[in-house]
Amino acid sequence: MGSRESFLAGVRAVAPIIVGIVPFGLVAGAAAVNAGLTLLDAVGLSVVVFAGASQLAAIGLFGDGAPLALVVVTVLVINLRLVMYSASIAPELLDEPRRWRALSAYLLTDQAYALSVTRFEREPGTSRRSFYLGAAAPLWAAWQVCTVIGAVVGARVPPWLPLDFAVPLTFLALLVPAVKGRATAAAAAVGGGLATVGVGLPLEAGLMVGAVAGVLAGLLTEAVVGPDAVGAGEDEPGGGHA
Incomplete structure (x- = not known):
């Protein structure tokens, strides 16, 4: 398959997923402004980080006045x-x-990765570079446009109408589709439970503890019971950008 055909195949494959990330991008932009970031800050965060879940976590930390070092470590984890x-x-x-x-x-996301590796396995003749770019670039463009729109709209929301509730709701929407086996279920249960218990800790420390514990729980579960058998169709993501 030629480069042009492979690129268009990537675009077609990712098109349904873009619909799903639109609300997450809008929420990320609006939440950034609501946390005290300027429009330029919100756009810069989206361009530099380009990762939905960690952007929302960073926004929450910025809103709580957390030091930059803690924000960076949280995003990395x-x-x-x-x-x-x-x-x-x-x-x-x-x-x-x-x-x-x-x-x-830079363009790597859950969705672009899953779509690409699945395609490469099924059709070895695919131009890997072109297909990956076709799947990844539209995600990037859609995310940036949606965060800008969300930030502009969020700046005009009355102060008495808080947007904070949208962040945990978005995290839940990102989490549920990702739970596909015992390891991910263990990671979600341990990480979410500890993050909830530690909600009162300063500087969102509960989130960091939950994230680290969740990763360790998932790895331990996989080491003890073995990896879950996931079909190729299940590898294709249906959730939001993460």
Whole structure:
């Protein structure tokens, strides 16, 4: 399959998922402004971080006046899964120029990864570079547009109408579709439980404790009971951008 056809195949594959990330992008932009960030700050955070779950966590920490070091560490912990994605997909892109591989790393998301590795396994003749770009670039563009719209609209929301409630609701919407087996269920239960118990801790420390404990619980569960058998169709994401 040629480069153009592969790129268009990636665009078609990701199109239904873009519909699902629109509300998350709107909430991320609105929540950033509600937490005290300027429009420029909100847009900069979205462009630099480009990761829905960690952006929402960072916004909550900024709103609570947390130090920058804690915000950075929290974002890194939440995004640790991307390291595993990178290690998995890297062999498929080793022949690409270094600059393009750097761009691929920046555009890496749960959705782009799952769609790409599934496609590469099913159709080896696919142009890997083109398909990945077709799946990843539209996600990036849609996320940036939605966060800008959310930030602009959020800046005009009356102060008496809080947007804080949207952040935990969005996290729940991101979490539920991701629970597909024993390891993820254990991670969600332990991480969510500890984060809830530690909700009163200063500087959102409960979130950090929950995130670390959730990752460890998932790894321990997988080590003890073995990985869950997940079909190729189940690997394709249906949730929001994370």
